[in-house]
Amino acid sequence: MGGVGGERPGSLRVGLLDSTLREGEQTPGVSFTVEQKLEIARLLDQAGVAMIEAGHPSVAPDVREAVRRIIGLKREGIIRGAEIVAHSRAARSDIEEAASLEPDRVAIFYGVSDIHLRYKHRVSREEALSIIGEMVEYAREHGVKVRFTAEDATRADYGFLVEAVRAARDAGADRVSIADTVGIATPYAMRRLFESLRRDVPGVEYDVHAHNDLGLAVANSLAAAEGGATIIHVTVNGLGERAGIAPLEQVAVALKRHYGVEVVDLKLIPQLSRLVERYSGVPVPPNAPVVGENAFIHKAGVHVAGVLRNPETYEPYPPEWLGRTRDYTIDKYTGRRGLQARLERLGVRVSEEELQKILQEVKRRSGARWLRDEDLLEIAEEVTGRALRPRPPEEIEALVTVKCEANVYTTSVARRLSVIPGVEEVAEVTGENDILLRVRARSPVELNQVVEAIRGTRGVRETYTMLVLRRIPLSDGARPQAAGRG
8 A cells, every 4th residue: 555654664573562451440430350351361362462461469359369360371371472461569568469479570660750759659769769670679589570660751851761761671670661651742752752762771672551641542652663662552442541541453453554563363353342342341432443333334425435446445454354344324425326236235226217216215314323224125115116125924033132231140131031021042152242042023013022121131231133034944964963862
């Protein structure tokens, strides 16, 4: 791809540290269970992140237990590639507790800006340097690798920041994280900062931890990587304190799109996003980049016409990277080409005159958010005078998928759903949904009543209904046999 968006300013040596289990759980209202953290950690490792920040063991007993068990997964070979990081204040008690779990690395953080030194730590610069060196050395004595995080580094005096990084390096830290703690940096300043630090304090690898208070976390993270950072801190769906930090999904796609670097398996990103959305209870906005419902849905007629001819006209990268598909809405913005393509997709062919009349009717019904395929077929039938939809069956069978609210027991919800009249089978399933139901009804009205009863059940967050058009019988040779029967 050419143009400004296609430029690749040199190859990058960079990986991702995912902090969903630590920074992400600092999102107001978010609290993962231990089992949920284990599931997220396994999927993060499967996706290929370089490091997993498992948590700060001193925060609470359940956080410590989650960190311990995630480290256990690494020892057992279930987590294979990701380095497991335990978080710690610059305090002996925190370091001892974190190191006792034997993670791959302990990450010690300490504020280095004058405002942090004065109002939070209440120490002089000289005292701060002594503490940083002493605590890093103390952690190294426990036999673990150490990352030092210079908290609020982007508001620190540069000369003192250099001294702090040097103190950490000389005490044994092999990595230093530069934290834009209040999201105040700009991309230009961030790149210059990392270039300067690499020049002035060599012999250590650099991380970037960029908060998103001004919406610049992704841009600042990429700029830091251009300046020499080799690890970018991210969370799934951009969770974190206040406005969160750089979202994994956006950083990963941007690295591939702009630099040709694939740091994770992109096709696992939608699954990761849905899993964290469900467990965190924080919904992904429909217009969220990469993982939002609308990320590959086009609306304006000129956009749709362009995409139908060549998707690159209005897509910066293909949805296939993520295992997703593109689509477009049918509404007052729809153009003739998009409408014709949608009708053909539904198996409906109309004349030019009929197509124009259908388009006029679609635009007339501009009050709708967008028209469903069923609505479009109804309009087409009215215009053409032909029956275009199959006659409704005497009995309706449907499959209903259910997503449960975060932090509820799926089995309890399944039991409540099983007693609803019309629900014939209930199954707990894996993947983006929690429960699958088979429903029978005698009419569309009755089916709607059953679905509304399902939606009104305590613990149900979202449902999706699919009508069974026909059952395809298995041949005798293909029919599965029940276990233990001849």
